[in-house]
Amino acid sequence: MATIATTVPPATARRALARPVGTLAGRRFQLTARTPRELFVPLITPILFALVIAPALRAALHTGPAYESFIAVGTIGLLIPLNTMFSGLSVIVDRETGAHRELLAAPIPRSLLVVANLLVALAVTAFQVVTLIAFALARGIAFDASPSGVGWFFVSGVLFSVGMYGVAETLASRVPQQEEYIARVPAIAIVPWFLAGSLFPISALPAFLAWFARFLPLTHGLALMRYGLLGDQTGLANIWGMSNVTVMASLSLGVVAVFAAGMLAVSIRVFTRSALR
Amino acid sequence: MKIDIDRSSKPWPAAIEVRDLAKTYPGDVEAVRGIDFDVVPGEVFGVLGPNGAGKSTTIGMLTSTVRPTRGTARLGGYDVARQPLAARRVSSVLFQEPAIDRMLSGRRNLEIHARLWGQDPATTSARIGEITESMGLGELVDRPAGTLSGGERRRLEIARALVSEPRVLFLDEPTVGLDPRIRHELLDLIAGLRSRSGMSILLTTHYLDEADRLCDRLAVMHQGRIVAMDSPAALRADMGDEIVELRASGPPGAVLAQLRSSGVAGNDAFTVGSTVTIPVTNGGAARTVAAVHDLELEVTAISTRTPTLDDVYLRLTGGRLTDAA
Numbered sequence: 001m002a003t004i005a006t007t008v009p010p011a012t013a014r015r016a017l018a019r020p021v022g023t024l025a026g027r028r029f030q031l032t033a034r035t036p037r038e039l040f041v042p043l044i045t046p047i048l049f050a051l052v053i054a055p056a057l058r059a060a061l062h063t064g065p066a067y068e069s070f071i072a073v074g075t076i077g078l079l080i081p082l083n084t085m086f087s088g089l090s091v092i093v094d095r096e097t098g099a100h101r102e103l104l105a106a107p108i109p110r111s112l113l114v115v116a117n118l119l120v121a122l123a124v125t126a127f128q129v130v131t132l133i134a135f136a137l138a139r140g141i142a143f144d145a146s147p148s149g150v151g152w153f154f155v156s157g158v159l160f161s162v163g164m165y166g167v168a169e170t171l172a173s174r175v176p177q178q179e180e181y182i183a184r185v186p187a188i189a190i191v192p193w194f195l196a197g198s199l200f201p202i203s204a205l206p207a208f209l210a211w212f213a214r215f216l217p218l219t220h221g222l223a224l225m226r227y228g229l230l231g232d233q234t235g236l237a238n239i240w241g242m243s244n245v246t247v248m249a250s251l252s253l254g255v256v257a258v259f260a261a262g263m264l265a266v267s268i269r270v271f272t273r274s275a276l277r
Numbered sequence: 278m279k280i281d282i283d284r285s286s287k288p289w290p291a292a293i294e295v296r297d298l299a300k301t302y303p304g305d306v307e308a309v310r311g312i313d314f315d316v317v318p319g320e321v322f323g324v325l326g327p328n329g330a331g332k333s334t335t336i337g338m339l340t341s342t343v344r345p346t347r348g349t350a351r352l353g354g355y356d357v358a359r360q361p362l363a364a365r366r367v368s369s370v371l372f373q374e375p376a377i378d379r380m381l382s383g384r385r386n387l388e389i390h391a392r393l394w395g396q397d398p399a400t401t402s403a404r405i406g407e408i409t410e411s412m413g414l415g416e417l418v419d420r421p422a423g424t425l426s427g428g429e430r431r432r433l434e435i436a437r438a439l440v441s442e443p444r445v446l447f448l449d450e451p452t453v454g455l456d457p458r459i460r461h462e463l464l465d466l467i468a469g470l471r472s473r474s475g476m477s478i479l480l481t482t483h484y485l486d487e488a489d490r491l492c493d494r495l496a497v498m499h500q501g502r503i504v505a506m507d508s509p510a511a512l513r514a515d516m517g518d519e520i521v522e523l524r525a526s527g528p529p530g531a532v533l534a535q536l537r538s539s540g541v542a543g544n545d546a547f548t549v550g551s552t553v554t555i556p557v558t559n560g561g562a563a564r565t566v567a568a569v570h571d572l573e574l575e576v577t578a579i580s581t582r583t584p585t586l587d588d589v590y591l592r593l594t595g596g597r598l599t600d601a602a
Contacts, residue, residue, distance in 0.1 A: 023392040027378065027385075034380045099386070101376040102437075105340050106393040107366035277302070277343045 020108040024116030031090065031098075032120055038090065042083040043128050046075035050132060051139050057199075065142060069230055072136040072143075074198035076129055077222045080157065081164050081189035083128055087121035088168025092178050104275050111268045114169055118264070121165045122158065129157065144231045153228030156253060159260040160221035164189075166263025173267070173274040192218050203238045214239050217259035220252035291315040291351075292445050292477035293322070293339065298348035299501075300334050308334040310501035311348065318444070321471060321478045323492030325485070325590070330498040332481035333373065336449050339479070340370050353444045366394060368445040369438035373453055375430055379423030383414065383433045386422055387440050394441035401440070408436045412466065428459035432466060439470075446470070448480045452487060467491055485586040495586075499594040509586060516584035516592070517545075517556035521565045525551050527575035541568040547592050554588060557581075 032038050054071035057063070094100045103113055137143070145153065167188060175181045195209060196202070196218035202210045213219045223235030227249055236248040293316035300309045309331040316322040324332045337343030339350050341361040350357045353367035369390075378386055384405060391401040409418045412432050417425060422433060431451070438446055451467065452460040468491055470478065482488050488495055489509045496506040505512060525532045529548040536542035536555065542565075546555040553576075557565050562581040569579060 020393055023389055027381070027389050030385070031378060031380055097379065099376050099378045099389075101342070101372050101374075102370070102390070103393070104342055105365055105368075105370045106390075107362045107395065108393055109362070275342060277337065 017109075017112065020106070021112050021116050021119070024103070024113060025119045028090070028117050028120040029123070032087075032124060035090070038086055039124060039127070042079060042086050043131060045082065046079040046128075046132055047135055049075045049078065050136050050141070055139075068141045069143060070226070070232070071199065072133075072141045073226050073229055074193075074222060076132060076157070076225060077196060077198050077218050078190070078193050079128055079132055080125055080161050080221075081193065081218070082185075083125045084121055084161060084164040084168045085171075085185045085189050087117065087124065087165060088172040089178060089181060091117065091169060091172035092175075092181055095172075096178070110272045110275050114264075114268050114271050117169065118162065118165050121168075122161055125157075125161045143229050145229045146231070149228040149231060151228070152249060152253075153225050156221050156224035156228065156256055159253070159256045160217060162260035163217055163256065163263040166260070166265075166267040169267035170263065170270045173270045192216050195219075197222055197235055197238070201234055201238055210238075217256055220255045224249060224252050224256065292318050292320070292353060293479060294349075294351040295335075295339075296349050298335070298338060298350050299346050300331075300338060300343055301346045307501050309338070312496075312498075312501075312503045314496055314503065314506060316445075316477045316479060318475045318477055319471075320493050321480060321491055323488040323495040324479065324481045324498055325483065325488045325495050325586070326481075326498035327483055329500075331501040332498055333449060335498075336370070336447050336479070336481060340368065340447060341365060366441075367443060368447060369394075369441055369443040370447040371431075371434050371438050371449065371451050373450040375434065377422050377430060377434055377437075380421060382420060383409070383418040383422050383425070383436075386433065387418070387437050390437045391440045396441055404440060405436075408439050412436050426459075427455055428462060431455065431459075431463055435463075435466065435470075442476075444476060446476055446478045448478060450481055450483070452482075452484065464490060485590070489586055497590060497593055504593045505589065512586060512589045513584045516588045517558040518560065518583075519557045519562040520582050520584050520588055521555040521557055521562055521569070522580050522582065523553040523555070523569060523574070523576045524578040525553055525575060526577045529553050532574050532576065535572060535574060536569070539568070539572060541565055541572070545592065549591050554591065556584065556588070556592075 050072045054068045057071070058065075058067050061067075104110060133143070171181060171184060171188070175184070195205065195213045196216045197213065202213040202219060205213060219235075219239060223239055226232040226235050227245070233245045233248070236245060236252060240248040240251060242248050293314070295312060295314050297311045297313060298309060299307070299311045301307050312335065314322070324335060326332050334343055338345045339352065339357055341357050341364065345358060352364040355363040355367065357364045378389075387405045387409070388401060391405070392398070396404070405418070409415050412435065414429070414432055414436055417429055418433070422430060425433060448467065452463055455463060464487060467480075470476065480488070480491060492509060494506065494508050495512060496503045497512075498504070523532065529551050533542065533546060533548050533553050536546060536553070537544070542555045546553065548554070555565060566579055566581065569576065
């Protein structure tokens with residue numbers, strides 16, 4: 001007996017997935033746009049840090065303008081986790097008072113819900129990072145970025161945001177209530193920031209903390225972003241101790257990419273499992 | 278007006294086929310213990326039972342949000358476990374609790390549903406207009422859903438479920454939490470859905486009047502099992518023509534035993550609390566009342582009435598439905 005095998009052309013399959021992703025992302029974007037706190041609250045602390053606290057530290061510690069640039073990029077390392085964690089919060093709001101169950105009943109792979117939310121989280125993060133950099137430039141903070149440097153900054157920023165959103169989505173799928181989620185945000189978004197070379201190089205940390213900091217994706221992300229925006233190789237050297245900056249940057253990018261892919265996969269798995277009791 | 282349903286011939290596969298479907302949650306909690314039923318196209322099928330009977334778990338399995346422990350279920354011929362996307366494409370759900378984006382307009386909620394269910398964008402707008410008009414939502418549909426009243430929001434959710442022209446519509450306790458007036462309006466609206474050709478409705482409820490009014494057939498669930506399944510009239514007919522109800526002042530079990538030993542009550546009589554219920558056929562209520570008086574039983578009140586689904590449930594489960602819910 002002949003067996004008839006049917007395959008869906010890749011382009012058709014992509015279109016079939018693109019349409020619901022576009023619908024879901026449009027929905028999430030509309031909900032986000034109607035919740036200004038999601039757009040602006042995560043910006044407050046980093047902007048305060050970059051524009052007020054960094055100049056104050058510079059004056060108090062008698063450092064130079066380079067320190068303000070160092071801190072300006074460091075605050076991006078706070079902005080990304082804060083914003084992605086806020087985006088994760090909206091997943092819980094959806095579940096408690098939104099159309100979460102309706103979406104689970106839709107004839108689409110449930111992983112697309114995570115992907116659509118991620119796309120909007122990335123767009124909002126990009127808006128916030130651009131706003132932060134614009135404020136920093138307006139304040140007279142200097143950046144030294146080549147086109148390839150911007151490329152390193154962009155790719156590392158996107159990958160780190162993907163990974164952090166994966167963390168947020170995973171947490172949102174695991175904890176039942178907003179209160180529990182919010183209680184865990186400082187440990188996930190803020191504590192690593194202090195250890196990852198945001199305010200000072202990790203070489204200034206005690207040896208065991210410096211060793212630990214090398215395992216934080218944020219440490220690699222920040223080192224890459226500073227390399228990209230400031231041409232500063234110190235962060236990468238503190239992690240890898242090599243002389244070839246391209247190799248070090250590639251290795252750190254690999255770490256951030258593994259973090260992004262791993263957390264995205266985990267978040268999709270946890271979400272789809274939590275949707276099926 | 279009821280639709281005539283011919284169950285003898287099946288021009289299409291059953292809209293819903295359930296075979297030995299069971300769900301055991303962690304901790305060996307057996308929510309559903311192996312149920313079987315079919316729903317034919319155009320039929321309104323009710324699942325009746327108190328909270329914890331397994332109704333919502335059954336709907337969860339049929340909408341692929343609960344993984345069955347064993348058994349199979351098909352919607353429009355598609356296996357809900359093996360072909361979940363196809364099964365979800367032919368069905369829509371009205372959830373027990375509102376599941377709507379309150380910050381978005383009613384229209385936007387409907388559009389999102391239409392797109393996710395793969396409806397043709399060219400005809401979606403006209404279809405939304407038609408459905409919302411027929412449901413009295415024409416002037417409300419562009420308002421944020423969060424500004425609508427509870428009844429309006431429920432109507433909007435029903436409209437949303439219909440946008441994708443489902444072959445199977447699940448209504449999970451659709452009137453819970455609504456005030457009596459809105460509840461009756463909504464029942465009228467759901468009754469009107471029957472005229473949509475070929476759409477099958479699976480309705481769960483613990484309101485007897487709702488089940489009686491809307492459903493062609495009913496399955497009574499108790500502790501995860503279907504303990505009776507038939508049309509509401511047939512289920513009531515099992516309870517005889519009339520009910521004689523006694524309020525016992527002494528032990529009701531002893532009163533029932535006395536009634537049975539004297540031949541006044543049969544094996545279908547039962548007690549719940551202090552009440553003894555005796556189904557009676559062939560206009561025998563007066564004779565039964567007289568016999569009760571002759572026996573000089575310890576009763577404080579005696580009354581007769583026509584059987585209800587509540588009596589059916591009481592006899593099947595030993596618990597009053599409205600108390601359990």
